[in-house]
Amino acid sequence: MEDVIASDRRMGASLLRLFFHDCFVQGCDASILLDDVGSFVGEKTAGPNDKSVRGYDVINNIKNAVEADCPGVVSCADIVALAARDGTYLLGGPTWDVPLGRRDSTTANLTQANSDLPSPASSLGELITAFGNKGLSARDMTALSGAHTIGFSQCQNFRDRIYNDTNINSTFAGQLKANCSSSSGATDSNLAPLDKQTQLAFDNAYYGNLLVQSGLLHSDQELFNGGSQDALVQNYSTDSELFFADFVTAMINMGNISPLTGTQGQIRLNCSVVNSS
Secondary structure, three states, rough: OOHHOEEEEEEEEHHHHHHHHHHOOOOOOOOOOOOOOOEEEEHHHHOOOOOOOOOHHHHHHHHHHHHHOOOOOOHHHHHHHHHHHHHHOOOOOOOOOOOOOOOEEEOOOHHHHHHOOOOOOOOHHHHHHHOOOOOOOHHHHHHHHHHHHEEEEEEEEHHHHHHOOOOOHHHHHHHHHOOOOOOOOOOOOEEEEEEOOOOOOOOHHHHOOOHOOOOOOOOHHHOOOOOOOOOHHHHHHHHHHHHHHHHHHHHHHHHOOOOOOOOOEEOOOOOOOOOOO
C-alpha cells in the first residue's frame, strides 16, 4: 500500500470509496469486485460504480501477493477493508484495528447497487435513511462523509449544485463552472476535489468548507444547512481528534454490515470471479 499511495495519492480515496460501495450492497462481501462473466452480472456497471470506482487492480495485486504466501486463507472482503484503512492512514488519517474474518460472496446485486448507494443529490433526510437502513446512525453518516476530505468527483455529480443550488459560495461555484459546463457533454467526467483545501490529505478541512458553503456535492452541503447535523459539523471543523475518533468508530460499524462468516460464502482465489465448483 505504501508503494500504491506513493505512486498515486488519489488511490487512497478510491480504495476508501470502494469499501463503502462494497459494504452498502449485500454487506462487506467483496461483491463489488466480481466481473460480468457469461450470464453472471456483477455490480461494476451500476450507475454509482461505472467509470468512477477505481482500485480493482490494486486489490487484485494485493490478493495475488497474499495467495502466493498464504493460499486460500485471506478473503478479498478483508483485503478491501484493510486497504481502505491503510489508504486513510497513509494520507494522514487515523488507523484502527480492522475486525477480520469476512468471507467472499458468490453473488452480486446490480439492482441494489443502483438503489442503495446514496446519490450526490441526496437530501439530509435521504442520507440519514440510507445509512439507517444499513444500521448506521446519523452521527456515523456525518463522520463517514468526512471521507470526502480526500478524493475527487466528476462534473456530472456536482453540475446541478453549482448551477442551481443557492446555498453555495458564489466564488467557489464560479471557479468550478470554468471546468464544468451547464449542460451534459464533454465536461461530464472532468474532476474537481471534494475538499478544495487539502484534497490529498486526510484531515478535518472538509467540515470547514461546509461552514462557508463550499461543499462540492449537494449531499455534502446538506450536512450543514440548518439541519440536525449542523452542530456536529461545527464540532468536527474545530476538533480533528473528535472527527478521527468518530470516523474510526463509523468505519468499524460500516465494516460490520452483514459480513459472511463461518461456512458462508467462500474465500475467492481470484477476487474478480467466483471459485469454480
